[in-house]
Structure formats: C-alpha cells, structure tokens
Amino acid sequence: MIIIKQIEMRKITKTFGNLTANSEVDFLVEPGKIYGLIGENGAGKTTLMRMLYGMYEPDGGEILIDGKPVQLKSPKDAIDAGIGMVHQHFALVPTLTVTQNMILGRPIQKKNKLLDIKKAEQMVEALGKEYKLEVPPKALIKDIPVSIQQRVEILKALYLGADLLIMDEPTAVLTPQEIVKLFQTLVELRNAGKSIILITHKLNEIMQITDEILVLRLGKVTGHVLTSETDERRIAEMMVGRQLNPQKAKKTTDQSKIALEVTDLEYIDKWGVRAVDHISFSLHKGEILGIAGVQGNGQSELIDILTGMVNNYSGSVCIDGKPVTPSMGTRIRREYGLGCIPEDRQLTGAAVGGTILANFIMSGYRTDDFSGKWMIHYKKARERTWEYVKRFTVKTDDIMNDALSLSGGNLQKLIVARELYLKPSVLIAAQPSRGVDIGATEYIHDTLIEHRNQGNAVLLVSNELSEIMTVSDRILVIYNGRFVGEADPKTATEEEIGLLMAGIERRDSRL
Amino acid sequence: MNIALLIQAAMRYSAPVLLAAVGALFCDCAGVTFIILEAQMLLGCFFAVIAGYYFQSWAAGVLCAVLASILLGWFFVWITMKMKAIELVVGFAINFLIDGLTIYLLRMVFHQTGSFVSPEIPAIPRITVPVLSQIPLIGNLFYQQTWIVYFAFLSVLIAAVLIYHTSFGLHILSSGANPEAAKAVGIHIGQTRIQCIMIASVLCGLAGSQLSIGFLSMFSEGMTVGKGFIALGALMFSNRKPALVLFITLLFGFAEAIGNQVQLSGTIASELVLMIPYLAVLACVFVKKPIPEQI
Numbered sequence: 189m190i191i192i193k194q195i196e197m198r199k200i201t202k203t204f205g206n207l208t209a210n211s212e213v214d215f216l217v218e219p220g221k222i223y224g225l226i227g228e229n230g231a232g233k234t235t236l237m238r239m240l241y242g243m244y245e246p247d248g249g250e251i252l253i254d255g256k257p258v259q260l261k262s263p264k265d266a267i268d269a270g271i272g273m274v275h276q277h278f279a280l281v282p283t284l285t286v287t288q289n290m291i292l293g294r295p296i297q298k299k300n301k302l303l304d305i306k307k308a309e310q311m312v313e314a315l316g317k318e319y320k321l322e323v324p325p326k327a328l329i330k331d332i333p334v335s336i337q338q339r340v341e342i343l344k345a346l347y348l349g350a351d352l353l354i355m356d357e358p359t360a361v362l363t364p365q366e367i368v369k370l371f372q373t374l375v376e377l378r379n380a381g382k383s384i385i386l387i388t389h390k391l392n393e394i395m396q397i398t399d400e401i402l403v404l405r406l407g408k409v410t411g412h413v414l415t416s417e418t419d420e421r422r423i424a425e426m427m428v429g430r431q432l433n434p435q436k437a438k439k440t441t442d443q444s445k446i447a448l449e450v451t452d453l454e455y456i457d458k459w460g461v462r463a464v465d466h467i468s469f470s471l472h473k474g475e476i477l478g479i480a481g482v483q484g485n486g487q488s489e490l491i492d493i494l495t496g497m498v499n500n501y502s503g504s505v506c507i508d509g510k511p512v513t514p515s516m517g518t519r520i521r522r523e524y525g526l527g528c529i530p531e532d533r534q535l536t537g538a539a540v541g542g543t544i545l546a547n548f549i550m551s552g553y554r555t556d557d558f559s560g561k562w563m564i565h566y567k568k569a570r571e572r573t574w575e576y577v578k579r580f581t582v583k584t585d586d587i588m589n590d591a592l593s594l595s596g597g598n599l600q601k602l603i604v605a606r607e608l609y610l611k612p613s614v615l616i617a618a619q620p621s622r623g624v625d626i627g628a629t630e631y632i633h634d635t636l637i638e639h640r641n642q643g644n645a646v647l648l649v650s651n652e653l654s655e656i657m658t659v660s661d662r663i664l665v666i667y668n669g670r671f672v673g674e675a676d677p678k679t680a681t682e683e684e685i686g687l688l689m690a691g692i693e694r695r696d697s698r699l
Numbered sequence: 700m701n702i703a704l705l706i707q708a709a710m711r712y713s714a715p716v717l718l719a720a721v722g723a724l725f726c727d728c729a730g731v732t733f734i735i736l737e738a739q740m741l742l743g744c745f746f747a748v749i750a751g752y753y754f755q756s757w758a759a760g761v762l763c764a765v766l767a768s769i770l771l772g773w774f775f776v777w778i779t780m781k782m783k784a785i786e787l788v789v790g791f792a793i794n795f796l797i798d799g800l801t802i803y804l805l806r807m808v809f810h811q812t813g814s815f816v817s818p819e820i821p822a823i824p825r826i827t828v829p830v831l832s833q834i835p836l837i838g839n840l841f842y843q844q845t846w847i848v849y850f851a852f853l854s855v856l857i858a859a860v861l862i863y864h865t866s867f868g869l870h871i872l873s874s875g876a877n878p879e880a881a882k883a884v885g886i887h888i889g890q891t892r893i894q895c896i897m898i899a900s901v902l903c904g905l906a907g908s909q910l911s912i913g914f915l916s917m918f919s920e921g922m923t924v925g926k927g928f929i930a931l932g933a934l935m936f937s938n939r940k941p942a943l944v945l946f947i948t949l950l951f952g953f954a955e956a957i958g959n960q961v962q963l964s965g966t967i968a969s970e971l972v973l974m975i976p977y978l979a980v981l982a983c984v985f986v987k988k989p990i991p992e993q994i
Binding site for chain 1: 860864865866868869870872873876877879880881882883884885886887
C-alpha cells in the first residue's frame with residue numbers, strides 16, 4: 189500500500205536574531221519525485237529542512253500535508269506525518285547495535301513490555317531485503333563502515349514510516365561507487381512512490397538524479413526548475429547570483445626541476461595501523477599535483493609528515509633540494525620553503541580565538557616585514573595585514589576582530605593569504621575548498637593556479653574529485669596509505685579514478 | 700569471626716552504597732554527570748530521623764527522606780537544565796551545601812552538635828524471610844534485614860532489565876551516547892534524563908533512610924562519610940554492568956564489616972581500620988582499565 193502524500197511549505201520564514209535564514213520559501217513536494225535542494229553554505233537549506241522535520245518552528249508561513257495545515261513541533265510529529273530525515277552526521281548511537289538503533293524511535297516489544305530483539309532483528313533483515321539495503325542486524329554501529337551506517341539511517345526512516353525522505357549531504361562520506369549504489373537505491377525508492385529531497389551543494393549529483401531542483405540563495409528561492417530543462421552552469425549562477433568567471437588559465441611552466449622529493453615514507457599511527465605505506469613521489473616546480481582518495485586513506489598522515497606535525501616516521505623528504513630529517517620541526521621546514529593550507533582550518537589552520545591580525549602574521553612574524561629588532565612592529569603588521577585582507581577579499585570590518593568572526597570561506601581566504609605571503613616554493617593545499625562557497629572556491633583555485641604559474645609547486649589533497657580534476661596537472665590516487673595509480677586529468681574519467689579510489693587497481697597503472 | 704554475622708553486616712553496609720550506585724548507573728547511562736548522591740543520602744539521613752522522630756513513624760521518616768532527596772534532585776535539574784549550569788560544578792557545590800545545611804539544621808532543630816541520638820527515634824522494622832532464611836549459609840542473606848536492604852539488591856536486577864531490555868533503556872542509552880540521534884527519532888532527552896535523576900533521587904533517599912533509621916536510629920554530622928562517592932567509584936569500575944556494580948559494593952560492604960570486627964577486637968588503630976573499605980574500592984578502580992572512549 190502506498191500512501192500518497194503531498195507536502196507543501198508555503199511562505200516559510202525563519203529568523204535567528206538579525207539573521208534571516210529563510211524568507212518566504214515556497215516548496216511543493218509531490219509523491220514519487222526526487223527533489224534537489226541546492227545552495228551555498230548558509231543559504232538556508234538545512235534550516236528549511238529542519239523546519240519540515242520539526243526541529244525548528246517557522247516564524248511565518250505554514251506547512252500543509254495533503255492540503256491540511258499541520259504543526260510540526262518536534263521530530264516525533266514529523267515522523268508521525270511520514271517525514272524521515274537522514275542527517276549529514278548520522279544520528280546513530282555508535283555503542284548500540286544496528287537493530288537497537290532501528291527500533292529506537294518505535295520499539296518492538298513482547299507482551300510483557302520487554303524488547304523483542306529477536307523479532308526486531310528479523311524485521312531489520314526483512315526490511316533490508318525489501319528495499320535492497322542489507323545491513324548486519326547484530327553489529328555495533330561503530331564497527332560498520334560509513335556507507336552501511338547510511339543504509340541503517342535510510343532503513344530507520346523507512347521503518348518509522350517515512351513517505352518523504354530528506355537526505356542532508358548524503359554523498360559527502362561516500363566513494364564514487366558507493367554514490368552510484370546510493371543513487372540506485374534512491375531511484376528505487378522513488379519508483380516505490382516515496383518522495384526524496386536531496387540537500388547538496390554538488391551540482392553534478394543533482395543533475396544526475398533529481399526530477400526538480402529548488403535553488404536557495406541567502407534564504408530566498410532563486411530558482412525552481414525541472415532538471416531536464418536546465419544545466420549545471422545555470423544552477424550555479426542561481427546559487428551565486430551572478431555570472432561565473434572562467435577558471436584562470438594555466439600557463440606553460442618549466443616543470444623540469446623537482447621541488448619536493450619524497451622517498452619511501454612509512455608511518456605507523458598510534459593505533460598501530462600503517463597509515464602511510466612506503467610512499468614515494470616527486471613534485472615538480474610549476475606543477476599542481478592532485479592527490480585523490482576517499483577520506484581516511486592516509487592523506488592526513490602524509491600531510492602531517494611533510495609539514496613536520498609528526499616526526500616518528502621513516503623515509504626521506506627533500507624540500508627544494510634541502511633534505512629534512514624527521515626530527516626537524518615545522519619551523520625549519522617552513523624556512524626551507526614549505527607552506528601549508530591545513531585541512532582543518534578551525535583546529536590547525538587558524539587560532540580562532542586570536543585576532544585576524546595575529547592569525548595573519550603568525551607564520552611570518554619573524555621576518556623584517558613584521559618585526560623590528562626586538563619586538564613585533566604592529567604598525568607595519570597592521571598595514572601589511574590590511575593590504576592582504578583587501579587583496580584576498582576577506583570580508584571584515586576590522587582586523588582586530590577575532591578570527592572566529594569570519595565565515596568559513598573568509599577564514600579560509602585569510603589562511604590562503606597568510607600561506608602565500610611567504611611565497612613558499614612548495615605549497616600543500618589540503619581540502620582548500622571544504623565548506624567554502626562557490627565564490628571563494630573559485631578564488632582559491634585561481635590563487636593556486638596563479639601560484640603555480642609563478643613557477644612554484646602545489647600539492648593539492650582533496651576528497652572532492654571534481655576539484656582535483658579541474659585544478660591539477662597530474663593526479664595520484666591514494667588508497668590504504670599507498671599510491672595505487674596515476675592519472676592525467678585531461679584524459680582520465682571520474683569513473684576510472686573512482687575505481688582506483690575504491691582500491692580496484694588498474695592493470696596498466698603506472699605506479 | 701562469625702560468618703553469619705559478617706554476611707549480615709556486609710549486606711547492611713553495602714545496601715546504601717548499592718542503592719546510590721544503581722541510581723548513578725541510570726544517570727551515567729543517560730549522560731548526566733550526577734555526583735550529588737552523597738548530598739542526597741545525607742539529606743535523606745537527616746530527614747528520616749527528623750520526620751521519624753516527630754511523627755513517631757519509620758514510614759513517615761522514609762517518606763520524608765525520599766521527598767527531600769527528590770526535592771534536591773529537582774533543584775539539580777532546575778539549575779543544570781533550566782539555568783544551564785555545569786553539572787560537575789553544581790554537584791560539588793550541592794555536596795558542600797548539604798553537608799553544612801544538615802549540621803546547621805541539627806543545631807537549630809534539635810539544639811545538638813555532632814549527633815542526635817534518642818530512644819524515641821523509630822527504626823525500620825527488620826524482616827526475616829520465612830522459608831528462605833532456613834537454608835543453611837544462604838539463609839543468612841534473608842535474616843533480620845530491613846526491606847530497604849532487600850530492595851537494594853532487587854534494584855540491581857530491576858536496573859539491569861530496565862536499562863538493557865526495555866525501550867526506556869534504549870532511550871536512556873541513546874540520550875547518553877548520542878543525544879542528537881535520540882532527538883532525531885523523537886526521544887525527549889531532557890525528560891529521559893530527568894526521569895533518571897528522579898530514579899537516582901528516590902534510591903538515594905532510601906539509602907539515607909537505611910543509613911540513619913535502618914540500622915542505628917541516629918543522625919550524626921557527615922554520617923554518609925563518602926558513601927556516595929564510593930558509589931560513583933563502583934559505577935566507574937563497573938563499565939555500566941549492573942553485576943559489577945553489585946560485586947564492588949558487596950566488596951565494600953564486606954571490607955567495612957571486617958573492619959568493624961577488627962576494630963572491636965582492638966588490636967589495630969581504629970583510624971587505620973576505617974580506611975579498609977575505601978582502600979578496597981580504590982584498589983579496584985585502579986586495577987580496572989578505563990572505559991574505552993566513546994565515539
């Protein structure tokens with residue numbers, strides 16, 4: 189039995205203090221369709237969906253189900269109304285089993301009110317078969333891989349009777365192959381009469397799978413279109429509210445000199461896992477080398493080794509012709525010409541409690557630009573910081589504000605500005621566009637290419653395959669701490685690289 | 700040394716700690732840092748005596764002890780959940796507050812310092828379970844104890860079933876391990892936690908009653924002497940397994956019973972002997988590996 193449900197959000201408005209997260213948003217969800225909800229970070233996608241899921245109450249407007257206005261005051265109300273949500277950070281209890289998590293919202297009990305785990309496990313298996321989403325009922329959540337955890341989340345929503353499934357950035361944690369599998373599942377669910385709302389900021393995905401697209405920008409609907417009648421570029425322009433600039437051209441550079449030489453790196457992490465497994469590569473001047481891979485395959489550890497954040501590794505690293513030993517720390521490596529845009533900008537990228545000025549000068553404060561003989565020359569430092577803040581279009585009123593006051597994109601631009609200030613001959617850029625809006629991403633990519641055009645080397649590490657493909661000159665794919673293949677972004681396809689990322693080696697791989 | 704007496708004494712000594720530890724188990728599973736067990740027990744001790752004395756009824760004493768403990772529990776709920784204060788800090792403050800408050804009230808109400816002893820304080824009657832107490836050796840477990848002692852041991856079983864075999868238990872565990880997950884399926888985390896705190900409050904009130912009018916029929920300043928903290932230690936040792944909670948509180952009870960017998964024999968300095976149960980628990984907590992970090 190399929191219950192036909194039409195859900196409508198009418199003139200929904202939500203404000204947090206001075207900030208308007210959603211303003212008069214209209215959204216009609218019909219059964220049997222996949223909707224894409226797209227917009228930049230902070231466009232109000234998640235807020236809108238949280239209102240539909242009863243986590244926030246709208247300040248204005250109404251939600252109608254089959255034409256009748258409803259009040260969704262808590263997730264429980266939403267669940268009862270047939271709305272399910274798969275959260276970006278899965279809402280699963282890691283220490284409980286798959287089955288326990290499934291029945292958390294609606295227990296399966298014996299007559300004496302005790303839980304009937306056996307029956308519940310059978311239910312999980314049956315439901316998994318029905319929707320082709322098999323999961324191990326007895327396993328603890330913390331022991332199963334992320335993609336299976338996501339299945340549990342979807343199954344949980346279905347078990348709770350969801351007719352509408354809201355998926356918040358479901359592909360962020362998946363490999364390309366897992367994404368394909370997920371999309372197959374979503375299509376099957378749609379064919380079974382369920383409606384799906386896919387929240388995302390990835391254009392290619394939304395074009396692949398959705399029927400209709402709702403674009404949000406600064407809390408307002410800037411487009412509601414049929415997927416078949418639009419293209420990526422138009423959607424992107426609706427997202428940013430302006431024409432996109434073409435990517436900066438790559439000049440031909442002299443790539444004969446080696447900027448970073450790495451041989452036979454090995455690192456065993458504190459859990460005894462060989463996170464980096466005998467890695468060797470060389471990065472040339474005037475080149476952007478992209479390292480592609482699913483998160484957690486040794487990229488972070490590799491960066492930590494190169495920058496000197498860990499020193500209990502073996503193997504040799506040579507920065508700009510100068511060998512560094514494991515015991516040499518971050519400072520010496522920076523003096524040798526290494527710069528790094530770290531992957532976690534809140535943790536290692538910036539001291540968010542410090543001022544913007546402090547964050548800008550913290551890598552170069554020893555140079556004459558910022559210091560006199562004994563002390564930091566704050567007048568000079570302020571001038572320099574303002575100059576760079578302006579040049580890198582970091583939006584702020586005052587550089588004496590806390591770095592925390594900057595949005596993700598602006599903080600990232602500040603970090604990029606700081607790292608480029610010393611003109612490093614080798615720049616490591618780790619996830620430079622993570623959580624950053626299209627405008628800032630565009631800018632950061634152009635900056636990296638400009639740095640390369642000036643004859644410097646860039647090592648780009650990213651989980652976003654599309655980013656690697658558009659920016660790099662050459663791609664290495666990392667899997668389980670080893671490079672499993674090399675690809676040329678001009679000729680290789682995303683599918684080929686995706687297979688390598690999943691650990692399926694090509695016969696003709698060059699490494 | 701008389702084995703029968705030793706077992707009976709050990710049961711009597713472990714019961715209050717066990718009750719508090721079971722209460723703490725509920726709170727810990729639900730993700731509440733609940734360290735005011737000591738204060739609740741002490742308040743329970745005081746009100747059991749005071750109400751028992753005025754109403755000349757042990758039942759009134761127990762009832763008032765439980766009510767006082769619940770009231771203190773609500774105060775904790777209000778100040779940590781409504782006023783958003785830090786549980787650990789509030790916990791410490793309340794422990795000190797109640798320690799002083801009972802001393803103050805003792806002086807104001809009874810004009811006594813140190814302790815209040817009177818033959819007019821009623822005691823909770825002792826019950827001997829008819830048939831079971833006839834069994835050799837095991838019979839000692841069912842001989843001449845108050846109902847609170849029997850209930851304490853039963854409460855471990857109840858806790859084990861409630862936490863690990865009911866949907867209420869799933870609510871508790873999810874509220875503790877991943878509140879967001881609980882919220883997402885419509886579980887009211889605040890309510891679940893309040894329910895756990897209330898369970899702990901009732902159990903601590905009972906524990907206090909047992910300490911004051913269950914055995915000695917007196918109140919003395921700071922008479923809980925850290926039993927609430929021993930309960931916390933037992934909980935940490937247990938890895939949230941009810942059986943281990945029972946084990947370590949029994950160990951404490953036996954250590955205290957043995958200590959008292961040694962003390963009576965008068966061969967060792969009593970100050971040293973009094974340390975025995977605490978050292979025993981401390982040793983256990985040291986031996987145990989820490990609970991693996993939760994993701």
